[in-house]
Amino acid sequence: MNVGEMQRKLSLWTTQDKERKFYGLYDLMLDDEWLRLAHDHVARNAGSVTAGCDGINMKNFDENLETNLQGLVKELESNQFEPQPVRRVYIPKSNGKMRPLGIPAIRDRIVQEAARIALEPIFEADFSQYSFGFRPDRRTMDAIRYIQWSASERKKFFWIVEGDISSYFDTIHHSKLLRLVGRRIKDEKMLQLIWKFLRSGVMEKRTFRDTKQGTPQGGIISPLLANIYLHELDRYMGRYTSLSPWEREKRRKNGLGNLTYVRYADDVRHITRRQIPFTERRGSEDTTPGSTTHLEAKAKGDNSMSLKRRRPEGVYDLAPQDPRDTVRALLPKPQFPAMEAYIPCPQRLLAGSP
Numbered sequence: 021m022n023v024g025e026m027q028r029k030l031s032l033w034t035t036q037d038k039e040r041k042f043y044g045l046y047d048l049m050l051d052d053e054w055l056r057l058a059h060d061h062v063a064r065n066a067g068s069v070t071a072g073c074d075g076i077n078m079k080n081f082d083e084n085l086e087t088n089l090q091g092l093v094k095e096l097e098s099n100q101f102e103p104q105p106v107r108r109v110y111i112p113k114s115n116g117k118m119r120p121l122g123i124p125a126i127r128d129r130i131v132q133e134a135a136r137i138a139l140e141p142i143f144e145a146d147f148s149q150y151s152f153g154f155r156p157d158r159r160t161m162d163a164i165r166y167i168q169w170s171a172s173e174r175k176k177f178f179w180i181v182e183g184d185i186s187s188y189f190d191t192i193h194h195s196k197l198l199r200l201v202g203r204r205i206k207d208e209k210m211l212q213l214i215w216k217f218l219r220s221g222v223m224e225k226r227t228f229r230d231t232k233q234g235t236p237q238g239g240i241i242s243p244l245l246a247n248i249y250l251h252e253l254d255r256y257m258g259r260y261t262s263l264s265p266w267e268r269e270k271r272r273k274n275g276l277g278n279l280t281y282v283r284y285a286d287d288v289r290h291i292t293r294r295q296i297p298f299t300e301r302r303g304s305e306d307t308t309p310g311s312t313t314h315l316e317a318k319a320k321g322d323n324s325m326s327l328k329r330r331r332p333e334g335v336y337d338l339a340p341q342d343p344r345d346t347v348r349a350l351l352p353k354p355q356f357p358a359m360e361a362y363i364p365c366p367q368r369l370l371a372g373s374p
């Protein structure tokens with residue numbers, strides 16, 4: 021089977037029919053070429069030297085590669101595949117806190133990658149153009165350039181609002197996530213496989229803990245599932261970002277303002293000329309307002325995107341050190357502390373989803 025050609029067909033079918041449902045994706049993973057491609061992708065990743073809770077890394081797995089792959093195929097065919105708990109480790113964040121990572125076993129990573137190869141072309145055709153995080157052919161620099169372009173287009177006074185959903189990866193609701201995946205995927209075996217990965221549990225210091233919600237940061241399929249979940253936020257914001265020029269002009273005349281929306285994973289920014297007072301915040305109980313984007317207000321550093329570097333020189337030095345400094349240099353004046361984002365809570369948006 022030509023995996024690339026099948027991915028192209030899946031994407032094409034999704035684009036042509038926005039209501040199309042997909043079956044038989046689970047059977048695609050049973051193809052020898054499909055599983056070997058997934059293995060090669062995992063092997064090329066630098067994390068392949070790190071073992072899961074079973075203590076087996078890619079080098080150990082490849083010592084009996086044919087046997088191990090055949091064993092995976094048999095387990096998948098008989099629907100007896102059971103993922104192992106992820107190994108919990110902690111890495112330092114730029115703000116001094118610790119970020120929890122979940123490291124799956126090598127065999128689980130291969131199956132996750134095989135599932136991702138099948139699912140990604142379908143959901144990529146639906147995702148918003150304003151989403152940049154964890155997507156193929158998109159990166160942090162693309163989001164930065166879009167913010168820079170949006171800021172340069174607004175000649176008059178405007179506001180830049182930033183929001184970050186607190187503990188997003190750890191609080192994703194499993195049932196709602198499966199319901200969102202099920203809008204497109206009607207393959208019961210594939211849905212059951214995803215459910216198994218979500219409920220596989222965590223092993224931390226030889227202590228097992230159930231996972232009732234969230235997706236492990238470190239799982240191969242987790243970024244795709246996170247984007248599927250947050251796509252509901254993109255759809256909501258699309259009411260304001262997909263307006264026609266006539267509608268945008270009408271809003272300006274009525275003093276409502278227009279906005280540009282940018283999302284990188286769970287980090288959200290939007291640019292608008294309208295002032296957003298604190299009293300208008302709604303549905304943000306599960307969000308933490310991000311810091312403002314002016315140089316003075318960001319003297320302590322904004323590390324919400326991976327390319328940010330701390331500035332060794334004074335805060336009033338406008339010499340750009342990276343593209344984000346260029347964006348900040350465009351802003352007219354500091355933002356007021358009361359200017360916080362109206363970011364709908366994803367849990368509330370999904371509550372009314374079919």
